[in-house]
Amino acid sequence: MTVVTRVAADRDSVLTDIATDSAARERSGTDPHAQVRLLSDTGYTALTLDDAASAGADIVEFFDFLIDLARADPIVAHILRSHFWFVEQVRRLPAGPVRDRWSAEIAAGKIFGNATSERTGTAGAKAFATELRPIDGGWLLSGAKFYSTGTAFSDWVTVAATIRGGAGGDQIARVVLPIDREGVAVVDDWDGIGQHRTGTGTTTLTDVFVGHDDVLELTDPAADRPVANDGPFLQLYLQGLITGILLSVTDDAVDLLRSRSRTFDHAPSDTPREDAVLLKTVGELDAAAHVSRTAVLGAAREIETAFALARQGHIDAELFTRASVAAAQVKVHVDTVGLRAATDLFDIGGASSASRARNLDRHWRNIRTVTLHNPTSYKAIALGDRLVNDAPLPRNGYF
Incomplete structure (x- = not known):
């Protein structure tokens, strides 16, 4: 390393x-x-x-x-x-x-958080209702964002907004602001069943002053020019989370089986830790976690290949496409095995494993929540359409 x-x-x-x-x-x-x-x-x-x-x-x-x-x-x-x-x-x-x-x-x-997603419009579209209005010396920023993951823990927040009606048409700006700037309000109001203390809340922006030094990037959403695509990194990150959870599932499965002394009268072994059915389940959980890790790291190599050139100022569209395909393939697989593994964990412990004190349901809740960031079925459809019909991948942040 x-x-x-x-x-x-x-x-x-x-x-x-x-x-x-x-x-x-x-x-x-x-x-x-x-x-x-x-x-x-x-x-x-x-x-x-x-x-x-x-x-x-x-x-x-x-x-x-x-x-x-x-x-x-x-x-x-x-x-x-x-x-x-x-x-x-x-x-x-x-x-x-x-x-x-x-x-x-x-x-x-x-620490840098984000304020990108909005409740209006289509998920993934490069269009934002949040606006920058020109004033002397800069702009005023107004709008509302949600799914602002991490922002409640951050020192700075990056905001995506639209500058309307310039000489060349609308532009998309990415601006970086201190969390304590006047007009920035972060409410930690995410109430999901999983991943629920991630600072994923609402960010409101009310006439926030933005100076020229606060602008990280200006882009023309209609321009057809090669750009670095961060989609594969952001999407594979979620499968990295699930893979880590799967390793934790295996850890808990091992601890749970070692701790059991009581079993069923009709079980294949009087000793739970020697029960072949339960040992098979632990082995399957371990395999799911480590194969997922191998898959994630393999896709990460594709992303690094594309990013390494981009850091030198060269954008290779084909390399980014390969990275997007690899990340999508991993999602389709890891989402499926992850949810199944988090459910199978309960077979190791029987009824007592459902105790709230054990909190083993957190694994399923956290995996289920992470998988919902974008539909697994849509990823699989895009991969199939590419293979069968040579269709291009969708051009949005989910790929």
Whole structure:
């Protein structure tokens, strides 16, 4: 693995600290602020950042870390999805003051959230009701966002908005604002059945001043030019979360079976830990987790191949297509085996495994919630249409 000199603590010890009481925090709805801050303080939130001292971890190395982080606590791992996306965007910036500014913030341990999704319009479309209105010296930003994952834990928030009616037509702007700027309000109101302390809430923007230095990127949504596609990274990130959860499912299955002393009169063995049926289930859970890990890391290699060139200013559309296909294939597989594994876990423990005190249902709830970020069936249809009819993949953030 790349030696990243800014990381100031042993990986295993950091992950062990984060894993401690993870299930209890999930059950009680406790925000993992201390665990996110630990990653920041020890340099892991800057794991992928390039600087003069060292090259940041590549995408494969990052996903290897992400899976282990999700095994320790999938809530913490999910909180940082937008943050690590922002770091990758910074890595692609040309050398100069803009890149230096944001690199310094990342290296200092600052966390970046997102405010992109809106309740209106079509999911995935590159159109936003949130607007930037020109004024002297900049713009005023107004709008409302939801699914602002991680923003309640962040120092900065990236916002996607529309600048209307310029000389060349509408433009899409990505702006980066401090959370405490006047007019920015973040409400942690996500009430999902899983992943429910991820700071996934509503971000309201009311006449927020945006200066020219706050603008990270301006794009023309109608322009047909090659651009780096972050979709594969953002989508595979979710399968990295599920894979980490699957490893945790296996951990709990092993602990559960070792702890059992009571079985059924008609069971094939008097001792649960020697019961072939239960051992088979544990083996299947272990296989599902490790095959998923291999699949995620394989797709991560495709993404790194495309990103490595993009960081040098060269966009290879075919490489990004291969990355998108790989990420979609992993989703279709991992979503399916993940949900089944989280259900099969209960066969290890019988009725007592359904106890709320054990909180084993968190795995299914968390996996189910992650899979809903985009429909698995639509991904499979797109892959099939590509194979049978040579149809292009949809051009949106889900691919």
